[in-house]
Amino acid sequence: MQQPPVPMVDIIRGPFAESAHLGHAVLCDETGEIAQAWGDPDTVILPRSSAKMLQALPLVASGAAEAFGLSTERLALSCASHEGAPVHVAAVNAWLSDLELSDNDLICGPQPSRDSALKLQMIRDGQSPCRVHNNCSGKHAGFLTLTRHLKAGPDYVDPAHPVQTSVKELFETVTGAPTPGFGIDGCSAPNFATTMHGMARAMAFYASAQTRSDTLSKAAAALTQAMIAHPLLVAGEGRACTHLMRAAKEPVAIKTGAEGFFIAILPQRRQGLALKITDGATRAADCALAAILVSLGVLDPDHPDVKRSLNPDVLNFAGLQTGEIRRAPSFP
Template sequence: MTQPVPMAEIWRGSLLESLHLGHAVVCDDSGQIVRSWGDPDAVIYPRSSSKMIQALPLITSGAAAKYGLSTEQLALACASHNGAHIHTDRVNDWLSQLGLDDDDFRCGPQEPADLPARDELIKNDASPCQVHNNCSGKHAGFLTLNQHLGAGPDYVEVDHPVQQACLTAFEEVTGMSSPGYGIDGCSAPNYATTVHGLARAMSWFASAADRSDRASAAAAELSAAMMLHPDLVAGETRACTNLMRAMGGKVAVKTGAEAVFIAIIPEKKLGVAVKIVDGATRASECAIAAILVGLGVLEADHPETRKYLNAPLLNRRGIDCGSLRPSAELRF
């Protein structure tokens, strides 16, 4: 088994203070590995990086067309959002469209990452609702599919028709049977695959326009929605939103908990998957930025890129103390 390789470094002064190891794969439209680091066969949970896969049945089932879902709603179905009003207002409208309310969610409440939204709750002596959960858009998609299928209310159970549809889609696009699942932070099953399997799925999304089947059309629609609405996929200050904006809506990227990051690159028909083994998000952001620069789809000197690539480490007085850098192994 190939060991993880250095991917991101923290330098303070002249000393390498910390080192993050990981695995990464770039796949072409045939699912073959174009470039890899570490172990392509390392088994991982994609976590929220696989939300566009979980949203496939929403479209292929006919539910999205039945309810006339917009590109904004499709982007939210793929989102790990900040809980800002641009997210929660739209998700609440979606629930109303279904004739449902916050109690129908099964994702659990979460304090908003968006500071104005958080402060508003504090000032009003209010508690976060489930709609503030970063996964509420995905769960609105689950509820839409569930209503279309006429299934029971506990749509996050692994044997529920909604989750079985997600598993079928997941195994089809990764090209392998999942070895198992874990329960995600939002209570839905998260199916395991390899880093190669996840990159293969992203290359399948990236090349979707070349195919005419229903699932591929759904994949193209979801990728386009993400690239059209980067602010809904994550939010202000977030790497997903910042990097998609920096690439001018030509690439879809998505983070996942425990330092997973993917990229869908339609113009090159490439898919990318990154996993940092210690779970450090700062490292996965640095690694995905370095790979995107290496693939020629992200400008190294773009202001948003510099937040993650060779980023200065400032102390509380604003003094530059060091930097976050990609390791030599990631340089193309």
């Protein structure tokens, strides 16, 4: 029987709960079994950018990453939703240069930088955003690397392209079930659907990958370790992924996705977490993800970088605190 989403986050103004956000979450162990669940584990979802380490899996498992000498920084970028800061732009441009490619070879669309200083400087200089500023440009540089390795054509986001058929095959392997289909993501690549349980199972596969020696597990472990080693490249200053990974009391890979999705990979516990806020609100996904990790002892609720996700103040235009965002009383 389908289970309804559960209350996860409240928005408080004065003495009132003004808004509420509901969602689903699943925590899996290394066997793929559910350790804890909130809402419906069988809900079908699009993981959006939370699936980037799954989309990068064939890049490593195929041998392409080794053949092109990809550093851990580039593996982290292949899993990133970066903010288009100078550090990200320079890194992706250098990667493209090594491939003897350019911004025009990226199929993701141009996107203004989310780094305020760079964005304002580009406006002052009359510069237009490029594809390399797109938050998915690192993933697309990985797609281009795999394309070169496979000697495939340039339309690497076509669902029938060898890059995407490789992604689909490995996506189904680690989620443990055939995908029911896909939607086209903001960066034009297919985003394959699975269930909440399937996504948590995949994250647990990554979390326990270092205990196995098969090719797929070694690839998953390499991507997980790269994300943990380079939290700034995975997102950026001011972003929840970066701040929560830095604040964690143990190694953890954290990755947001559009429309209220989040994952966490917990290698020491060999557990994987998937979270979906049903109304797609980022503010609620940040809070709910932090709340679960606090309940597990991964995050300290008093750490300032945890509080900014777990329990941020709501301010008005005069800077007066008018409320707060906080976990629902019964969650997690």
